[in-house]
Amino acid sequence: MNIQLKRDQEFIDELNTKLENDGPFTNWNLFKMSYDSSLATMTKEFKGLTAPNHLPHMTFLEHQLECAQQIVEEMNGRGILADEVGLGKTIEAGLILKEYMIRGLVKKALILVPASLVNQWVNELNQKFYIPALSQRKRPVWDQENIVVTSIDTAKRQQHKDIILEQDYDFVLIDEAHKLKNHKTKNYEFVRSLKKKYCLLLTATPVQNKLSDIFNLVSILKPGYLGNYEDFTNQFGKDRKNLFNDAHLKQLIQKVMVRNRRQDTGIDWTKRKVETVWIDFTKEEQEAYDELTRISKDSASFSSITYTRELCSSREACYMSLKKMLNQDKEIVNRTDYESFLGRIEQLPHHAKADKVVELIKDTDEKFIIFTEYRASQLYLQWYLQQHGISSVPFRGGFKRGKKDWMRQLFQNHAQVLIATEAGGEGINLQFCNNMINYDLPWNPMRLEQRIGRIHRFGQESDVNIYNFAIRNTMEEHVLNLLYEKIQLFERVVGNLDSILADLNIGNMEEEIQTIFKESATDGEARIKLENLSSVISFAQQNNSEEDWNGTRESS
Amino acid sequence: MALENLHDFMTDYFIANQCEILENENGKLHVQLTDKMDEILMNRPFYWQYVKKLGYPGEPMTVSFITNPERREEEGEWVHFGSPRIHQIFRTLTNQGKYTRLFEENNTSQRTALVPWLVINMKISYTGKHKRDEIISIGLQLINGAMKIDMMDELNKISLQSSIADFSYTMTPIIRLKSGYQRIIQYLERYLQQQNHEWAQESWNHLQEEKQLLSHFYQNSGDDEEYENRFDQEMNDIENRFQPFIELSVINGGLFYLSQLTSNKLFI
Known part of the structure; x- marks a missing residue:
């Protein structure tokens, strides 16, 4: 063994010079204070976390402290943080980074997160951890000693990439790391090439599709730890379930990955109260809906399903799409039918759902988030609420970062309602609000889970109320009854639905449902097909017995 | 603290x-x-x-x-x-508060000789898989080469000022400043050699294990230059992470002129 010794030569030379020049020298008080502050900031022990003492304004949860300690002490600063959504992976990562900074082991760090989260990360690191993180804007700061937060897309642009790859990073963090599961992508290549000492990968879904996902993630942290690719597949196969079923593999992975699940944390999570709100169309609306269904049946176009779906949301949404279609200069089989239907829409009263929203909200001061699938419905709702003296702000995934933050603030401080067209996916945290109206349901259950995750997360102090709107005697009734109720999506706290859908090779749920509606000759046929789809899913759910992650940890 | x-x-x-x-x-x-x-x-x-x-x-x-x-x-x-x-x-x-030159107070009207001391407050950082610091405060008498540990504790007991008192005069060091510093470094090296460095052994062993894993991972990749580069880089990353080292860095220090009386007391 060989231990290097680095000596300090600079000091004595400088002191000598100062003596020759007769100063300047410090006085005794400052000399002593300087010594005392070094005593106070030194790291006395190899082990243990010192960061929490530096952060008295924060209350950390037991599993977060344990996770940070495990990563630092047992995994030597390279690991996968794979807690379920909402357990505070950001907090754990901040704690680890802070610990290394206090110990003087990290000075230069690169934090790669989705573009929409850059600001949030910068704020949290600064406010919660006093870590002076910067976001990479126009002025490149790559070559300085600092903590930079940026998106992987920005970082790998040609003008940045070369200089970033030259840097020696003490610490690299990648959020939403499951996006790196494919080792043939540019992103994967890029992250592999970074020069890095410590490295954290954050993901709630360490294996999404194939068992090799985990092999690829681990190979970023510890190349060779799971052997090479051939060894790995020979030994463990390709089935993603083996991660939890194969005791040997699980034991190996537990040395590079921390995964907490809600039930392991011993925290009382607030409840989800889910209520289906059934709405009847008015007579005029129902007649119009039936008429549109009839017209669409004759149309060969795939999107004709969309028009009826839109009519369940608002007259405006349907009108806009029809108008757009008719304005196209091409042959449309039942153009005249559609044209006369436009006139009919104009005669319709206010939408039954919009009335229901007003009814639900008007007598309370509580804040609500309303999600709709359509931009036109969003505008309409905003106008309609205003007519009833209810203040609201809009929110769209396409908003720039600053505007998102601003809208969130307006909602928190001034408006009663936020009307969103998209979960903004990984966009914003709205846990100060605990009521959500799903004005119309997405046909992709994962998007619903993301919507709910905006408010039902750690930090939510009240029970969460979710109102799902559905109109009787329409396609919405089918989707809600046959799909959502059956797979019990609303009751599940965190779905592992994405992996189940991947197992079943259902890539796009939305298309699946669209096809069912489109290709069914009758209502009854559509119903049967939907029922089959949900049976398959709920069967897979039962089969995919809950992963038993921590089970063997105690015994191993 | x-x-x-x-x-x-x-x-x-x-x-x-x-x-x-x-x-x-x-x-x-x-x-x-x-x-x-x-x-x-x-x-x-x-x-x-x-x-x-x-x-x-x-x-x-x-x-x-x-x-x-x-x-x-x-x-x-x-x-x-x-x-x-x-x-x-x-x-x-x-x-x-890094560099200083200080004189012990003298309130008498007797002529008093002040003895030169080099004081060095040194931080020793042990870095391997994990890191720990130790701080040692050392004084070296520059006339006879006597050495005192926990020097700051002693200095805390007396009064020091930035300029020399009226009736005091300084003695000229016999040991040059730089060789004084060398003696302190040598003392610290002996101190380090006497210690048990289990932490470093652990880190060293870990370093060898990780290197082996990495070589195994790349064993079939042939002579591809890109793989070669990445292998080198990852090897480098591992060394940076686990190669044990000890670093001596001076927190602060300076030349202290202490009375004969005080100087003698330090060795009772």
Whole structure:
């Protein structure tokens, strides 16, 4: 063994010079204070976390402290943080980074997160951890000693990439790391090439599709730890379930990955109260809906399903799409039918759902988030609420970062309602609000889970109320009854639905449902097909017995 | 922890930097900064640049600090052991308080000879898989080469001042400053050799294991240059992470002239 010794030569030379020049020298008080502050900031022990003492304004949860300690002490600063959504992976990562900074082991760090989260990360690191993180804007700061937060897309642009790859990073963090599961992508290549000492990968879904996902993630942290690719597949196969079923593999992975699940944390999570709100169309609306269904049946176009779906949301949404279609200069089989239907829409009263929203909200001061699938419905709702003296702000995934933050603030401080067209996916945290109206349901259950995750997360102090709107005697009734109720999506706290859908090779749920509606000759046929789809899913759910992650940890 | 009382530490700091204390009670400290301290602490370089350019007198700020957690909701900046302000002050101190030359006070009218001492406060950092620091304060008498450990504790017991007292005179060192420093380093090297370095052995073993894993991972990749580069880089990453090393860095130090009496007491 060989231990290097680095000596300090600079000091004595400088002191000598100062003596020759007769100063300047410090006085005794400052000399002593300087010594005392070094005593106070030194790291006395190899082990243990010192960061929490530096952060008295924060209350950390037991599993977060344990996770940070495990990563630092047992995994030597390279690991996968794979807690379920909402357990505070950001907090754990901040704690680890802070610990290394206090110990003087990290000075230069690169934090790669989705573009929409850059600001949030910068704020949290600064406010919660006093870590002076910067976001990479126009002025490149790559070559300085600092903590930079940026998106992987920005970082790998040609003008940045070369200089970033030259840097020696003490610490690299990648959020939403499951996006790196494919080792043939540019992103994967890029992250592999970074020069890095410590490295954290954050993901709630360490294996999404194939068992090799985990092999690829681990190979970023510890190349060779799971052997090479051939060894790995020979030994463990390709089935993603083996991660939890194969005791040997699980034991190996537990040395590079921390995964907490809600039930392991011993925290009382607030409840989800889910209520289906059934709405009847008015007579005029129902007649119009039936008429549109009839017209669409004759149309060969795939999107004709969309028009009826839109009519369940608002007259405006349907009108806009029809108008757009008719304005196209091409042959449309039942153009005249559609044209006369436009006139009919104009005669319709206010939408039954919009009335229901007003009814639900008007007598309370509580804040609500309303999600709709359509931009036109969003505008309409905003106008309609205003007519009833209810203040609201809009929110769209396409908003720039600053505007998102601003809208969130307006909602928190001034408006009663936020009307969103998209979960903004990984966009914003709205846990100060605990009521959500799903004005119309997405046909992709994962998007619903993301919507709910905006408010039902750690930090939510009240029970969460979710109102799902559905109109009787329409396609919405089918989707809600046959799909959502059956797979019990609303009751599940965190779905592992994405992996189940991947197992079943259902890539796009939305298309699946669209096809069912489109290709069914009758209502009854559509119903049967939907029922089959949900049976398959709920069967897979039962089969995919809950992963038993921590089970063997105690015994191993 | 050396800073048991953060409030007193802050107070001393501002006094030592010639700032006027406007209010000081029950965990609240209200300070009138000087121009210099405003520039150092308040992070408004453009203001000072502007003021200086126009030749106006600057208006340094007054600041309130709250050290009592029960009053943290009140107006003022809550400072605690982890707050950025404290660490900013620590950083200013590492620069401000680094080099010194001090003389022991002498209130008599007797002519007193002062003996030269080189004082070095050294931080030793042990870095392997994990990291730990140790601080050693050493004094070396520059006439006879005697060495004293825990020197700061001794210096705390006497009064020191920046200029020499009227009736005192200094003795010329026999040991040159640099060779004095060498003796201190040699002492520390012996000290390190006598220790048990289990931490380093552990880290070293880990380093070898990780290197083997990496070689296995790349064994079938042939002579592809790209793989070769990546292999080298990852090998490098592993070494940076686990190669054990010890670093000596001087926190601060200087030349201290102490009375014969004090010097002799240090060895009883």
